[in-house]
Amino acid sequence: MDERQALASFGALSQETRLQIVRMLVVAGPDGMAAGTIAEKLEVSPSNVSFHLKELDHAGLVRQQREARSIIYTANYDALGGLVRFLMEDCCAGHPEICAPAVEVAACCIPTEGKLQ
Amino acid sequence: MDERQALASFGALSQETRLQIVRMLVVAGPDGMAAGTIAEKLEVSPSNVSFHLKELDHAGLVRQQREARSIIYTANYDALGGLVRFLMEDCCAGHPEICAPAVEVAACCIPTEGKLQ
DNA sequence: TCCATAATTCAACAATCCTTGAAATGTTGA
DNA sequence: TCAACATTTCAAGGATTGTTGAATTATGGA
Numbered sequence: 001m002d003e004r005q006a007l008a009s010f011g012a013l014s015q016e017t018r019l020q021i022v023r024m025l026v027v028a029g030p031d032g033m034a035a036g037t038i039a040e041k042l043e044v045s046p047s048n049v050s051f052h053l054k055e056l057d058h059a060g061l062v063r064q065q066r067e068a069r070s071i072i073y074t075a076n077y078d079a080l081g082g083l084v085r086f087l088m089e090d091c092c093a094g095h096p097e098i099c100a101p102a103v104e105v106a107a108c109c110i111p112t113e114g115k116l117q
Numbered sequence: 118m119d120e121r122q123a124l125a126s127f128g129a130l131s132q133e134t135r136l137q138i139v140r141m142l143v144v145a146g147p148d149g150m151a152a153g154t155i156a157e158k159l160e161v162s163p164s165n166v167s168f169h170l171k172e173l174d175h176a177g178l179v180r181q182q183r184e185a186r187s188i189i190y191t192a193n194y195d196a197l198g199g200l201v202r203f204l205m206e207d208c209c210a211g212h213p214e215i216c217a218p219a220v221e222v223a224a225c226c227i228p229t230e231g232k233l234q
Numbered sequence: 235t236c237c238a239t240a241a242t243t244c245a246a247c248a249a250t251c252c253t254t255g256a257a258a259t260g261t262t263g264a
Numbered sequence: 265t266c267a268a269c270a271t272t273t274c275a276a277g278g279a280t281t282g283t284t285g286a287a288t289t290a291t292g293g294a
Contacts, residue, residue: 014128026207069261069270077214084219087201090143097194102201186240186291
C-alpha cells in the first residue's frame with residue numbers, strides 16, 4: 001500500500017454510507033452481500049448505494065462478482081489489512097503508543113506464543 | 118473511538134497535505150513541529166497549512182501549544198492508535214486476514230513472549 | 235511603544251463530492 | 265421473445281471542500 005492508495009482508501013472511508021457498507025461487508029465475510037441487500041439494510045436508494053459501491057471499488061476496498069441477477073460485493077481483506085499496516089508503519093518504530101492498542105485487539109490473531117511470522 | 122470520530126479522522130487523512138503533515142508529526146515525535154516549519158518543509162503557504170492544521174485539530178489527530186512566537190503541533194498518538202483499533206475491531210474476530218499484517222508490523226511493540234496485556 | 239515575526243482568519247472563487255430520479259444495461263424464467 | 269428484476273449510468277442540482285492573498289491577532293525584542 002503506497003501513499004496514493006492510502007489517500008484513496010481514507011477518502012472512501014470518510015463517508016458515512018461507505019463506512020457502513022465496508023463494516024457490513026467485513027462482518028458478512030467471504031459470502032459478501034448483493035448490492036440490493038446492502039441498499040435495503042442501510043435504507044439507501046439503489047442508485048445511491050451503487051454510486052458508493054463504485055467509489056469503494058475504485059479505492060480497491062471491495063470486490064464484486066455477478067451471481068445470477070445480483071452483483072455480490074465482498075470486502076477486500078488485503079486492502080484493509082494494507083491500510084492498517086500503512087497507518088502503523090511510521091509509528092511502530094519510534095512510537096509504540098500507536099501500535100499498542102492495535103496489538104491488544106489483534107491478540108486473538110497471534111498464532112503461537114511470541115512467534116509472529 | 119466511535120464511528121463519528123472515525124469518519125472525521127478518515128476525512129482528515131484523505132487529503133494529501135494533511136496526510137503528509139500527520140506522517141511528519143508522527144516521525145517528529147513528542148517535540149512536534151512549528152506551523153511555519155511544517156509549511157516550509159512541505160512547500161505550502163502559511164495560510165494553507167494553517168487551514169489544514171485546523172482540520173486535523175478538529176478531527177483530534179493533532180494537538181497544539183504555543184511556544185514563544187511559534188505554535189507547536191504534535192501528533193495525537195491516542196487518536197491514531199484509536200483509529201487503527203477501530204479499523205481492526207470488526208475484523209479480528211472473524212477475519213484475521215486483516216489483522217495479520219498489522220500484527221506483523223507491531224511485532225516490535227509486543228512486550229513479552231505471547232503475553233499481550 | 236514600535237517593529238518584525240509567527241500564525242490565523244476572512245472572503246471569494248474554483249473544484250470536488252453527494253443525492254436524486256429517470257433512463258439504460260444485463261439477466262432470468264415463462 | 266417478452267416481462268420482471270437487479271443494478272448501473274446519466275444529468276442536474278445542491279452542498280462541501282480546497283486554495284489564495286489580504287487583513288488580523290498575538291508575541292518578543294529594540
